[in-house]
Amino acid sequence: xxxxxxxxxxxxxxxxxxxxxxxxxxxxxxxxxLVEARLLLEIGENHRNxxxxxxxxxxxxxxxxxxxxxxxxxxxxxQRTANPVDKRTKILVLTTAGEASLATINERADExxxxxxxxxxPTETQQVLDAMATIQAHVQTxxxxx
Amino acid sequence: xxxxxxxxxxxxxxxxxxxxxxxxxxxxxxxxxLVEARLLLEIGENHRNxxxxxxxxxxxxxxxxxxxxxxxxxxxxxQRTANPVDKRTKILVLTTAGEASLATINERADExxxxxxxxxxPTETQQVLDAMATIQAHVQTxxxxx
DNA sequence: GACACTAGTTGCTTTTGTCAACTATTGGAG
DNA sequence: CTCCAATAGTTGACAAAAGCAACTAGTGTC
Numbered sequence: 001x002x003x004x005x006x007x008x009x010x011x012x013x014x015x016x017x018x019x020x021x022x023x024x025x026x027x028x029x030x031x032x033x034l035v036e037a038r039l040l041l042e043i044g045e046n047h048r049n050x051x052x053x054x055x056x057x058x059x060x061x062x063x064x065x066x067x068x069x070x071x072x073x074x075x076x077x078x079q080r081t082a083n084p085v086d087k088r089t090k091i092l093v094l095t096t097a098g099e100a101s102l103a104t105i106n107e108r109a110d111e112x113x114x115x116x117x118x119x120x121x122p123t124e125t126q127q128v129l130d131a132m133a134t135i136q137a138h139v140q141t142x143x144x145x146x
Numbered sequence: 147x148x149x150x151x152x153x154x155x156x157x158x159x160x161x162x163x164x165x166x167x168x169x170x171x172x173x174x175x176x177x178x179x180l181v182e183a184r185l186l187l188e189i190g191e192n193h194r195n196x197x198x199x200x201x202x203x204x205x206x207x208x209x210x211x212x213x214x215x216x217x218x219x220x221x222x223x224x225q226r227t228a229n230p231v232d233k234r235t236k237i238l239v240l241t242t243a244g245e246a247s248l249a250t251i252n253e254r255a256d257e258x259x260x261x262x263x264x265x266x267x268p269t270e271t272q273q274v275l276d277a278m279a280t281i282q283a284h285v286q287t288x289x290x291x292x
Numbered sequence: 293g294a295c296a297c298t299a300g301t302t303g304c305t306t307t308t309g310t311c312a313a314c315t316a317t318t319g320g321a322g
Numbered sequence: 323c324t325c326c327a328a329t330a331g332t333t334g335a336c337a338a339a340a341g342c343a344a345c346t347a348g349t350g351t352c
Contacts, residue, residue, distance in 0.1 A: 208330080213332090
């Protein structure tokens with residue numbers, strides 16, 4: 001891989017991260033931070049229902065996570081119930097309020113995406129989608145077995 | 147734009163950010179944080195030579211920035227000299243040590259990219275590059291004039 | 293039944309980032 | 323030329339985010 005290619009990729013990366021930092025940073029849901037939103041998503045949609053799974057999925061410290069979860073529980077978005085099978089763990093489930101929050105988060109995220117691509121023609125949009133698919137197809141996420 | 151498309155885009159976004167978070171986070175340069183690295187890059191390569199320009203480029207608080215810059219200056223990576231033209235501002239220049247740091251940062255980043263795309267054939271690589279170009283061409287970064 | 297191991301909590305610390313107040317300077321309006 | 327609003331940068335105080343290590347309780351294995 002020549003340095004020209006590398007340069008292009010890094011350029012794209014800067015472009016991309018900046019682009020999405022803008023949308024990312026601001027109010028997906030006024031009261032939730034990014035991590036918190038991410039947690040709701042992982043619990044509610046990706047069915048990670050224990051803390052360990054979450055630390056792995058988001059690679060965050062378990063102490064930090066523990067606090068985040070209590071915060072969410074305090075706000076009534078989340079329930080931690082005992083697990084009869086393994087009493088060390090607790091099963092995480094979104095409350096209906098939590099589901100609702102997650103729903104609005106998703107709405108906002110959708111809106112932002114929509115806004116970002118607002119002035120594209122359908123064909124252009126399709127080209128972008130294809131491009132994204134290409135990238136995903138080629139660059140597979142290996143666990144980077146360092 | 148239909149919800150299917152939105153869904154695809156958000157999926158790509160999750161994929162992408164996760165992918166690069168992995169490479170990103172770890173040791174670009176053992177002693178510098180991401181922001182600091184980014185600062186060196188902006189100053190050394192993109193020729194932003196005043197603090198204001200940096201706050202705009204990286205959208206970070208000017209107080210925070212000020213401290214970051216003094217830290218870099220203390221480490222001898224950066225020099226802040228008076229600007230005769232506008233005495234309110236200070237001109238930022240990398241020292242040779244700073245240039246050196248920047249160089250190694252770039253090397254590391256290049257390595258990471260290379261590693262990430264290591265097992266692609268030249269044609270596949272080209273496809274990825276084209277895909278990235280397509281995305282950049284279509285999705286322009288507007289200042290999101292909210 | 294002893295022991296190494298895992299899940300989660302808690303206290304403590306550091307890092308990161310924000311906000312507001314302040315100084316020095318600039319540039320424009322009258 | 324003088325006032326004054328605006329700008330660049332610094333500093334203090336503080337809040338939020340994140341990390342580390344020690345601890346408890348439970349698990350599974352030998």
